[in-house]
Amino acid sequence: xxxxxxxxxxxxxxxxDSAVIKCTYSDSxxxxxxxxxxxxxxxxxxxxxxxxxxxxKKDQRIAVTLNxxxxxxxxxxxxxxxxxxxxxxxxxSKGTAGNKLTFGxxxxxxxxx
Amino acid sequence: xxGVTQTPRYLIKTRGQQVTLSCSPISGHRSVSxxxxxxxQGLQFLFEYFxxxxxxxxxxxxxxxGRQFSNSRSEMNVSTLELGDSALxxxxxxxxxxxxxxxxxxxxxxLSVL
Numbered sequence: 001x002x003x004x005x006x007x008x009x010x011x012x013x014x015x016x017d018s019a020v021i022k023c024t025y026s027d028s029x030x031x032x033x034x035x036x037x038x039x040x041x042x043x044x045x046x047x048x049x050x051x052x053x054x055x056x057k058k059d060q061r062i063a064v065t066l067n068x069x070x071x072x073x074x075x076x077x078x079x080x081x082x083x084x085x086x087x088x089x090x091x092x093s094k095g096t097a098g099n100k101l102t103f104g105x106x107x108x109x110x111x112x113x
Numbered sequence: 114x115x116g117v118t119q120t121p122r123y124l125i126k127t128r129g130q131q132v133t134l135s136c137s138p139i140s141g142h143r144s145v146s147x148x149x150x151x152x153x154q155g156l157q158f159l160f161e162y163f164x165x166x167x168x169x170x171x172x173x174x175x176x177x178x179g180r181q182f183s184n185s186r187s188e189m190n191v192s193t194l195e196l197g198d199s200a201l202x203x204x205x206x207x208x209x210x211x212x213x214x215x216x217x218x219x220x221x222x223x224l225s226v227l
Contacts, residue, residue: 001172032213042204043117043218044156051213089156096212099146099205100169103156 002027004092013080013106014112021107023090025070030092033066034101035110039086047088049077080111114139117206117219125225131192134222136204138185139160144189144209146216147179150201159202162187191224197227204211 004028012021022066025033049063050057050073057064060091061080066073077084091101118137126132138145143183146169147159158171179189185206191198201223205216 021129034215043220045218045223046215049213049215089150093213098161098168098212099207099209099214099216100161100171101146101148101156101216102158103148105155113204 002092002102003075004090004102004104006007006107007046007089008074008083009105010060010108010110012110012112016079016099017081017082019075019077019109019111020060021075021088021109022072023074023104025069025092025102027092027094028068028070028071030102031095031096032093034091035062035064035075036084036089036091036103038089040095040104072086077109080109082111085109085111117204117217119202119204119222120222121218121222123223123225125227126194127227128194130188130194132194132224134191134202134204134224135191136189136219138187138204138205138206139217140205142208142217143185144207144214145181145185146205146207147187147189148203148205149173150203151199152219155202159189177189194226196226198224200224215224 031052036044038044090104147162161169200223203221207214
C-alpha cells in the first residue's frame, strides 16, 4: 500500500521567516495530495491541496509543489506568523472511488515571535 | 451549516470491553471516513462509508467495524478493547461524489483503555 514520509518532524522558525515541509510517497498511482493543519487540541483542517496534473499551487502565504517523477511534494509557508504554529500533515490518495488518505507522520511547526 | 459532530467526546473503558462511537456528518455529505490518531502512529485510516456501504478499508483488525445509516450518520465499533486502542478517533465527512475531496473533520472521541 501507499507509504508517506514527512520531514522534518519538528521545525522552529523565527516570525517572518519561511518554513518548508517535505513529503515523499511510494505509490505512483496517487494523484491527490492535501495538506492539513491541526492546532493544539483542535481538529485537522485542510489548508491547501494539489492534484497530479499541476506542478504548483499557491494560496496567499502558502504554496505546494509536486514532483511526480521524484514522488515528492512540499509545503512552503512564507512570512510566518505565530498563528502558523501547529502540526502540519501531508497526505496522499489515489483520488478515485473514495477518500482513503494516507498521512505522513506530521511536522510540528513553532513560530517564535 | 453545522459541522461534523462526534459523540461522546471522551470515553474510558477497560480491556475486553467494547465501545461504539458516533459521527454525524455535515448535512448533504454522504461520505464518512474514520481515522485513528495516536502520538506514535499519527493519523491512520480505518474505513470509509458512502451511501451505507463500506467503500474503502484500512489495515486494522476485524475488531474495528463500522456502519452507516440512511441519514449518513455513522458509527464505529471496537470490540475486545486492548490497551493499544487508546487514541483519538476522528471522523471526517465529504460529499463523496468524487475522490480527492476536502474532508471536514469532527473534534474526535478520545478513547482511553485501562
